[in-house]
Amino acid sequence: MSKPELHITHIYPNEMNTYGDRGNLLVLEKRALWHGLKPVIHYYNAGTQFPESDLVLGGGGQDSAQDDIQVDVLRIGDTLHKLAAAGTPMLMVCGTYQLFGNRFITSDGQEIKGIGIFDIETLGGSKRMIGNVSVETKDWGLLYGFENHSGQTTLGEAQLPLGTVTKGGGNNGRDKTEGARAFNVVGTYMHGPILPNNPQFADWMIAEALRKKGIEHKLAVLSEEDALAERVRLSASDRPY
Numbered sequence: 001m002s003k004p005e006l007h008i009t010h011i012y013p014n015e016m017n018t019y020g021d022r023g024n025l026l027v028l029e030k031r032a033l034w035h036g037l038k039p040v041i042h043y044y045n046a047g048t049q050f051p052e053s054d055l056v057l058g059g060g061g062q063d064s065a066q067d068d069i070q071v072d073v074l075r076i077g078d079t080l081h082k083l084a085a086a087g088t089p090m091l092m093v094c095g096t097y098q099l100f101g102n103r104f105i106t107s108d109g110q111e112i113k114g115i116g117i118f119d120i121e122t123l124g125g126s127k128r129m130i131g132n133v134s135v136e137t138k139d140w141g142l143l144y145g146f147e148n149h150s151g152q153t154t155l156g157e158a159q160l161p162l163g164t165v166t167k168g169g170g171n172n173g174r175d176k177t178e179g180a181r182a183f184n185v186v187g188t189y190m191h192g193p194i195l196p197n198n199p200q201f202a203d204w205m206i207a208e209a210l211r212k213k214g215i216e217h218k219l220a221v222l223s224e225e226d227a228l229a230e231r232v233r234l235s236a237s238d239r240p241y
Contacts, residue, residue, distance in 0.1 A: 003038040004215050006206065009053040011044045011096065012061075012069050019148060021059025021093045023193035027202050028055060035206060035219045046072035050079050053088060054209040060094030060149075060191060063106050063124070070112050073099050077115035084117050087212045089205040090185040093194065094149055097179070097187035098122045104151065118180040118187055119156030120171075126150070132239040133168025133190060135178040140204060142166070144197045144236035145190025153189075155180060162188050167241050184208050197236060199229045 010025045025041070032039040042051035046069055080100075084090065097118075098104045104112040107124030128150045135143045143163065152172040155161060161171070162179025170178035171189070179188035184205075188194060195202040203219055210217050 003036060004210065004213075004217055005038045005040050006032045006209060007040045007042060007052045007054045008032075009042040009044055009051055009056045011056060011058045012046065012065075013043045013059075014045065015065040015069050016059045016061035016095050018062060018065070019060045019094065019191045019193075021057075021191060021193045024057050024059070024091060024093070024195040024202075027193070027195040027199075028057070028205065031199070031202055031222070032206060034222055034225060035203075035217075037206070037210075037217070050076055053083060054213060055205055056080075056083065056088060056090040058090075058092040058096030058099075059193075060096070062095075063104075063110075063112070066095050066099060066104065066112050067110070070099070073115060074113060080115060081117060084183045084185045087184050087208065089208045089212075091194070091205065092185070092187045093191065094189055097189065098151055098153065100185070100187055101153070101180075107150065117182055117185055119159040120153050120180055120187075122151040122153040124150055125152045129169030129173055129189075131168055131241040132236065133170065133178065133241070134166045134236070135163040135168075135170070135188075135190070136166050137163035140198065140201045142237075143190065143194065143201060144233055145188070145192040145194045147189045148191060149189050153180075162186055196229065197232055199226050 101120035161177035
């Protein structure tokens with residue numbers, strides 16, 4: 001019996017990978033294999049055709065990199081909106097999180113337009129928020145990561161956050177929100193990368209992708225594989241900001 005395929009797309013892997021967020025792709029690929037699936041990896045680069053996608057990932061990058069890909073992000077915006085509305089799980093970190101919002105005004109006043117999946121706006125600040133961060137969420141419990149950003153993001157009135165900051169700066173260092181969520185699309189400032197620290201979140205993405213495809217497939221219990229991740233999480237709980 002053939003294994004179900006899981007098509008995972010990493011967008012702008014060259015421009016938006018400053019902080020090692022490709023590690024999220026490696027985690028999804030490995031966990032898909034452990035769960036008895038066949039991961040199919042796609043790399044989407046500017047100007048190419050958007051591939052078949054059951055999961056979509058994006059990482060962080062410099063302001064100049066966001067400017068470089070802005071035109072192409074707007075070009076594929078309709079495709080991303082359709083995938084989002086259909087329930088495709090997506091994880092957008094830092095720079096791509098900002099591009100999934102309405103706009104980002106850099107510290108020198110340049111406007112970088114986004115595609116508006118999230119009702120958020122980001123302003124470049126003079127102070128960077130750098131350090132360990134923990135976020136309490138409704139669906140995945142406590143998430144751990146590491147933030148490194150000067151952009152200060154404000155949520156629209158009806159925009160749901162990813163969760164509430166229990167340690168760290170979060171979206172803007174003021175209102176205790178971190179990230180944003182729309183449909184099955186999650187935006188966050190958490191690097192680390194985030195998925196190795198939070199395997200329950202990675203498995204949710206895989207399960208939602210399978211549900212969307214109409215595939216009934218019970219995920220394996222990965223007690224031995226997740227033992228190290230649990231040690232990392234216990235360590236993260238004691239780290240100072």
